Amino acid sequence: DVRLRAAAVDLGASSGRVLVGTVGPDHLDTEVVHRFPNEPVDVNGRLSWNLPSLWRGILAGIREAGERGVTSVGIDSWGVDYGLLDEAERLIAPPVHYRDSRTDGIMERVRADVGDRTLYGTTGVQFMGFNTAYQLLAEDPATLRKARTMLLVPDLLCHRLTGRIGAERTNASTTQLYDVRARTWSGDLVRRLGLPRGLLAPLREPGDLLGPIRSQLLGPLGVSRDLWVTTVASHDTASAVAAVPAHDGHFAYVSCGTWSLVGLELGSPVLSAASLEANFTNEVGVDGTIRYLRNVMGLWLLQESMRTWRDEGRPVSLARLLADAGAEPPLRSVVDAESPDFLAPGDMPERIRAHCRDSGQPEPATPAQVTRCVLDSLALAHARNVAAAQRLSGRRVDVVHVVGGGAQNSLLCQLTADACGLPVVAGPVEATALGNLLVQARAHGVLVDRAEARDVVRRTQDLRTYEPRDHERWSALVAAA
Numbered sequence: 001d002v003r004l005r006a007a008a009v010d011l012g013a014s015s016g017r018v019l020v021g022t023v024g025p026d027h028l029d030t031e032v033v034h035r036f037p038n039e040p041v042d043v044n045g046r047l048s049w050n051l052p053s054l055w056r057g058i059l060a061g062i063r064e065a066g067e068r069g070v071t072s073v074g075i076d077s078w079g080v081d082y083g084l085l086d087e088a089e090r091l092i093a094p095p096v097h098y099r100d101s102r103t104d105g106i107m108e109r110v111r112a113d114v115g116d117r118t119l120y121g122t123t124g125v126q127f128m129g130f131n132t133a134y135q136l137l138a139e140d141p142a143t144l145r146k147a148r149t150m151l152l153v154p155d156l157l158c159h160r161l162t163g164r165i166g167a168e169r170t171n172a173s174t175t176q177l178y179d180v181r182a183r184t185w186s187g188d189l190v191r192r193l194g195l196p197r198g199l200l201a202p203l204r205e206p207g208d209l210l211g212p213i214r215s216q217l218l219g220p221l222g223v224s225r226d227l228w229v230t231t232v233a234s235h236d237t238a239s240a241v242a243a244v245p246a247h248d249g250h251f252a253y254v255s256c257g258t259w260s261l262v263g264l265e266l267g268s269p270v271l272s273a274a275s276l277e278a279n280f281t282n283e284v285g286v287d288g289t290i291r292y293l294r295n296v297m298g299l300w301l302l303q304e305s306m307r308t309w310r311d312e313g314r315p316v317s318l319a320r321l322l323a324d325a326g327a328e329p330p331l332r333s334v335v336d337a338e339s340p341d342f343l344a345p346g347d348m349p350e351r352i353r354a355h356c357r358d359s360g361q362p363e364p365a366t367p368a369q370v371t372r373c374v375l376d377s378l379a380l381a382h383a384r385n386v387a388a389a390q391r392l393s394g395r396r397v398d399v400v401h402v403v404g405g406g407a408q409n410s411l412l413c414q415l416t417a418d419a420c421g422l423p424v425v426a427g428p429v430e431a432t433a434l435g436n437l438l439v440q441a442r443a444h445g446v447l448v449d450r451a452e453a454r455d456v457v458r459r460t461q462d463l464r465t466y467e468p469r470d471h472e473r474w475s476a477l478v479a480a481a
């Protein structure tokens with residue numbers, strides 16, 4: 001039984017973590033060896049990535065992993081954000097966080113100029129104001145003139161580790177500059193948006209062997225031999241979907257963490273007028289699959305509420321909130337968990353109350369009531385999108401897989417099962433890091449294909465099934481557009 005020992009660096013919004021895993025055809029064990037904060041910082045008035053702090057966390061994690069004998073490392077993070085390199089391959093400015101307001105109004109202008117049919121028909125990507133295309137248009141023209149290469153954050157970090165430049169395909173597909181049918185960057189869109197053509201790096205596949213860690217870093221890392229960086233599905237959602245423990249194609253997934261990414265895995269994109277209208281995205285997964293999904297605000301609604309209560313001097317633990325929310329009456333009030341009003345950091349309970357007020361529903365007052373409203377609203381958004389994805393793609397599903405940190409939230413998993421009227425299989429919690437490891441294992445010849453990778457997850461990880469109850473209570477709400 002051949003096995004790979006590898007490290008997965010996963011930069012999530014709730015934390016960065018480095019996992020060490022051993023993967024074989026019948027084996028998958030993992031250990032979190034380092035966890036570090038991933039808090040954005042203010043740089044010149046812009047909400048930005050704290051790259052120096054992350055870099056320290058990543059190096060500390062790789063050092064730990066090196067001591068445990070890994071021979072390969074892969075990096076994933078969230079989509080759309082990037083850094084710009086100058087002629088000397090130096091970073092021009094810290095990457096800006098997609099929750100920053102610099103893109104306000106830009107997408108609307110581009111949609112009016114270029115047209116939705118062209119933008120969606122080419123890229124298949126949902127209209128989200130923070131897509132890379134709009135972020136690039138928000139750059140200072142002088143910065144763009146200086147820039148030679150745009151690298152999405154995992155590619156940027158891989159460049160720092162190895163000196164190699166490339167654009168990993170799953171993450172490239174989140175930029176809204178990638179032609180989803182031609183499977184190349186869209187030169188046409190880049191030209192129409194007036195962006196410098198040369199910015200886009202050559203595409204790479206998840207599973208490419210990128211290169212050894214630069215020798216200058218080996219000393220400080222305490223690693224004496226070559227440690228290879230392997231290109232993974234560097235878009236965190238693509239990695240998470242690769243680790244969904246499904247046994248056939250008839251499944252929906254909710255990659256449930258800071259965001260809930262709700263959808264299906266398809267063989268080809270859906271670019272119909274109805275799909276555009278519903279603003280479903282067609283992002284690229286491993287093996288050229290399509291992740292046909294919607295972004296639901298996710299547990300960000302709860303994280304940011306908890307931050308608000310903490311800042312007000314009323315901290316409350318997640319365990320307490322979930323226990324109390326379970327005792328609250330169901331469906332007292334629900335908000336649209338896809339509304340962009342919830343995107344920016346700030347007072348979340350107040351924004352939730354405002355939405356309830358404006359739609360004539362009772363306003364949740366206590367933290368338990370706000371939490372209940374968030375979980376009911378998320379479950380409803382999960383169910384609506386599982387239904388819409390099936391309708392728009394013509395693919396039926398008989399199970400919903402919930403993966404990511406939210407798989408530990410048994411109330412949310414049960415409510416999702418109830419709202420969908422389908423069984424929910426919850427787990428793995430670290431799906432993204434597992435997907436990262438599984439792609440490395442395939443790259444190194446340890447696993448054959450996607451199905452085998454999913455089998456390994458199903459056979460080795462703790463999974464819990466929630467049967468739907470009480471679906472009638474939800475069905476009218478789910479059916480309402």
Ligand code: ADP
Pocket residue numbers: 011012013014015256257258259299300302303318404405406408409410429
């Ligand atoms: P990301 O990768 O975006 O940082 P995660 O997949 O790590 O997100 O999920 C983070 C979320 O998981 C948190 O917002 C929290 O709501 C949820 N979570 C974490 N631990 C627990 C737990 N013990 N019980 C229930 N939910 C949890």
Ligand code: LRH
Pocket residue numbers: 077078079080098235236237258259261295
């Ligand atoms: C989830 C995610 C999602 C993107 C968002 C920016 O972490 O990558 O798929 O839309 O972050």
